[in-house]
Amino acid sequence: MTLRWRGDAHERGFAALELVAGVALLVLPVALLVLSLPDWSARQSAARFAAREAARVVSLAGVCDPDRADSLVAAVADGAGLGSGELHLALDCGAGTPLPRGGTVTARVRVVMPAVAVPAVGSVPGWSWTAAHAERVDPYLSRP
């Protein structure tokens, strides 16, 4: 005995339309979201690392030196594969002022987050995210 499905007049659909709609409305958005998630995480990690290292470098110097911190942040951005100007640093100290012993210096790094990022294709800028790190200045810091 052979079972053969003959279909039902009430179940006829639009396979071509459903396929296109399924790909456009379900598969593609989910794929783009899945491909974008690692880039968001990577940019946040780069911003955290840049903020931590910038605050540490300034703290070790004992003097608020934005140029030195900026060069470090630029190196971090370059190493992480980000374009120039995608990491923005802000320090909570005035340029050239000595840091008080035992005080803190805070670095804030803002990174542009892509709304959609497809590896090897490109990205569309979406919003910005800020990482902050406060580093304590050595309470026994010696100065020349």
Added chain:
Amino acid sequence: MVTAIALSLVVFVSLANVETMLFARDAVRAAVDEGARAGARADDPQRACEARARAVLDGLLAPTARSAVAVTCRGGASGAWIEARADAALDPWWPGLPAWTFTTTSTAGREVLP
């Protein structure tokens, strides 16, 4: 029907492969960040940097993947910076496709006694 299921599986596996490669890239970045951070505070910065980066890779990647990553650190004991660099070549799951090669670096300011 069978062809449609097979094609959807191909797409699914390809996406999963892209995800694992992106995870491996982030793991390599984390390794060079950790290596640079460890080397910045060490008396022997290059050795400490490379050892820490290798330890992070050992913890995050499988043996096959981490064997395709070469980590080098440069920046002398007298230098103000230390730079950790990783060169990776990750093989995709599908045979015949070329390996994904990339380089990532991380820089940290050296912590030296006056």
